[in-house]
Amino acid sequence: MKIRGLMMDPVTNMPIVILKDSGNNVLPIWVGIYEANAIALEIEKVSTPRPMTHDLIKTLLTGLDTGIRKVVVNELKDDTFYAVIWLDRNGELISVDSRPSDALALALRLDCPIYVDESVLKSTKVTNQVSNRVTDQDLRRMLENLNDEDLGRYKM
Numbered sequence: 611m612k613i614r615g616l617m618m619d620p621v622t623n624m625p626i627v628i629l630k631d632s633g634n635n636v637l638p639i640w641v642g643i644y645e646a647n648a649i650a651l652e653i654e655k656v657s658t659p660r661p662m663t664h665d666l667i668k669t670l671l672t673g674l675d676t677g678i679r680k681v682v683v684n685e686l687k688d689d690t691f692y693a694v695i696w697l698d699r700n701g702e703l704i705s706v707d708s709r710p711s712d713a714l715a716l717a718l719r720l721d722c723p724i725y726v727d728e729s730v731l732k733s734t735k736v737t738n739q740v741s742n743r744v745t746d747q748d749l750r751r752m753l754e755n756l757n758d759e760d761l762g763r764y765k766m
Contacts (some may be wrong), residue, residue: 611629611630611635611637611724611725611726612629612630612631612724613627613628613629613649613653613714613718613724614628614629614630614636615653616626616628616646616649616650616653619640624640624641624642624643625640625641625642625643625645625646625690626638626639626640626641626730627639627641627646627649627681627710627711627714629714629724629726631726635726635731637683637712637726637730637731639683639691639710641710642705643699643710645709645711645712645715646711648662648663648664648711648715649711649715649718651713652664652715652719653718654716664712664715664716664719665719667716668716668719668720671697671720672675674699675693675699675700676698676699677697677698677699677720677722678695678696678698678716678717678720678722679695679697679698679703679722680696680717680722680723680724680725680748681693681694681695681696681713681714681716681717681722681723681724681725682694682696682709682713682724682725682726682727683710683713683725683726683727683730684727684730685727685729686730686733686734689707691710691730692709692710692721693707693708693709693710693712693714694706694707694708694713694714695708695712695713695716736758755760
């Protein structure tokens, strides 16, 4: 999947990272303000006077001759997404538990693939059909039908 953009949820006023694959799958992930800012800075290629946390992690990984093979949003439990960062060090794969927002921020900085487990996509579709807690039907429809013009620049 690719990060298609960031937007604000009009219901909760929280940032949403929009992931989209080459087909019709769209996965909105609600994140915190600071996490959204870390992602937005990299999307917009904004440089900061001092390294941000994800930039520091990138520098550490590079210095340790370790790359990121991929990040995977691998679970949805109690309306919370979980992710795994797959590190590659000298051919050895190491999995690291992560919040999706951190995994996505690192994936952007290190240009590695982003995956979502099929079970998460299926679970989200089921959740979207039965739950009105996070958002209403209109927002769900809007997220499913997003196009490039809908995804403007994220503003803090």
